[in-house]
Amino acid sequence: MPLDTLSGWPSAPDPSALQVIGLLAGWPLLVIVIVFVIARIGTAVQASRGTNIQVTDPLWVGGREVEGSPEAAAIAAGERDSAAIESGERESDVGGAGARW
């Protein structure tokens, strides 16, 4: 496609096929690759931030804090049933769900 130029200006040379392909395909491809790399880096940083959490200090929200209490070690070790189990609540009475990731 010949390029139009303003009168009085020197005529612009026609772009080569390689230049046209670079403009129409190369640059968009480059932009897509850059965006993809940035997104991957962001996801990787976010994922590493989330999975590297070192739970040195357990977090309790709501209810009674069991961890740290004198009975916690025994309960966690399974040596002693909790107060609720002693009062009649069996494991079959509880429900819920679990997941791994």
Added chain:
Amino acid sequence: MWVAPVPAGESFTPAETERLRRAVHNAEKMSGLTFSLYVGVSEEDSRGYAERLHGALDDPAHSVLVMCDPGFRALEIITGKEARRILSDADCGLAAATMQVSFVAGDLVEGLAAGVQQLGEVAHRPPTLHASAREP
């Protein structure tokens, strides 16, 4: 409903801890159940560990415990005998799946908050109006 003073874990910022507290508070307000959230180290049998923690709560029958162990990548939701009537295992499974998606993406806090919020919403019981009730 009572929210215990939270020992701010070294792993969480105050804003993140507050976000989790608010989610637990909202869930309790909506459902009338007691929600507890534990993020820490468990053991290989995470289910058994979570059940023992749940059993040690003040009122396990009406309590829901969400336990998350980032190290073992384990999530357990335990519902007490009475809580289970309102919050079915299937509902818990859906909430667990919601949390799992966020955990995979690396967003632990958002996943926990969204999951607890979802549990509270599912367990929400709107007040019923009995049209056939006799007026005094």
